[in-house]
Amino acid sequence: KKEKLPRNGSGGKERDFPDDEGDEPYLVPAIPEDTPHVPYKPLKRADDExxxxSRDYYQLMANRRTVRFFSPEPIPEGVLENLVKTAGTSPSGAHTEPWTYVVVxxxxxxxxxRNIVEEEEELNYAKRMSRQCQDFNACWWLLTIVCVSHADGQWVTDLKPFATKPTKPYLSEAPALLLVFRQAYSWRPDGRKRMHYYSEISVAIAAGILLAAIQYCGLVALTSTPLNCNARLRDLLSRPSNERLELLLPVGRPHKEATVPDISRKSLEEIMIKV
Ligand code: IYR
Incomplete structure (x- = not known):
């Protein structure tokens, strides 16, 4: 069998749509074609309700904050299971459910x-997010000659109000870490590859539902997306190569002295346009 080349000129980069297995001798949907469609009759609520x-839920969610200081208090039994079950209710491309939630x-x-994330974050802050790295992309030849310093770049500067640092005590202090892995594809029982359409947006929606569930039950989380940690954390947690770490959420109760930056959100007028 000839080796397949990427068909859309993407140079083999990850895309939303995987190559189909067009040269397979037969095409059978991963979920049976004769799947029955059944009535769906959720509770009908009156307009005022x-x-x-909608108001109540907005109020609940408006109180959500990203928290970086955790109390070590344990999470009540069964809560993490319910949170993951809730995230698992998310819609996904062709109902592929392209997620794995690792609870630590x-x-x-x-x-x-924590050790892996801190090691990589040291490099992120000093190099990958720094001026040297950003300028390097634009003008590598000049920089290699005149600049070897690790001056703060725009990225590090933009993070200053949030007081983030490469050291991450919350990774060992929070009672639980929830790591969201995205499955770029999977395997069918017959051994063929199963396409995971729109796996990125599917996992992003699931992450939103998970954050809302955490807020609803009265816990807090830190929405973190560690840069360059995928391979090492995947190996540490024995996840397979079709999975990629998208999100690392410390979850728990806030430390009694936790603070958050005093920032506000855009107004409705700024984010909604009616046409
Ligand atoms: N991942 C780093 C840096 C960071 C980047 C963004 I964009 C943030 O909103 C917050 C942090 C860290 O966790 O420190």
Missing amino acids: VLQR QNPEMKEAI
Whole structure:
């Protein structure tokens, strides 16, 4: 069999749509074609109740904040399971459910994750997010001659109000870490590759539902997307090569002295346009 080349000129980069297996001798959907369609009759709510619930839910979500200081108090039994089940209700391309949620509560494993993330973040802050790296992309030849310093770039500067640092005590202090992996594809029972259409947006929606569930039950999280940690964390957690770490959420209760930056959100007028 001839080796397949990327067909859309993407140079083999990851895309939303995987190559189909067009030269397979037969095409059978991954979910049976004769899947019955059944009535869906959720509870019908009156208009005023719909309005009240939309207000209440907005209030609940408006109180969500990204928290960087955690209390070590344990999470009640069963909560993490319910949160993951809720994230698993998310819609996904062709119902492929392209996610794996790794829940870490073991202190040694949290520490091992922290070590990897801190090591990479040292490099991120000093190099990957720094001026040297940003300018290097634009003008590598000049920089290699005149500049070897690690001056702060725009990225590091833009993060200053949030007081983020390469050291991440919350990774060992929070009672649980929830790592969201995206499956770029999977395998069917017959051994063929199963396409995961729109896996990126599917996992992003699931992450939003997960954050909302965490807020609803009264816990807090830190939405973090560690840069350049994928391969090492995937290996540490024994995840397969079709999976990619998209999100690392420390989850728990805020430390009693936790603070958050005093920032506000855009107004409705700024984010909504009615046509
Ligand atoms: N991942 C780094 C840097 C960072 C980047 C963004 I964009 C943030 O909103 C926050 C942090 C860190 O976790 O420190």
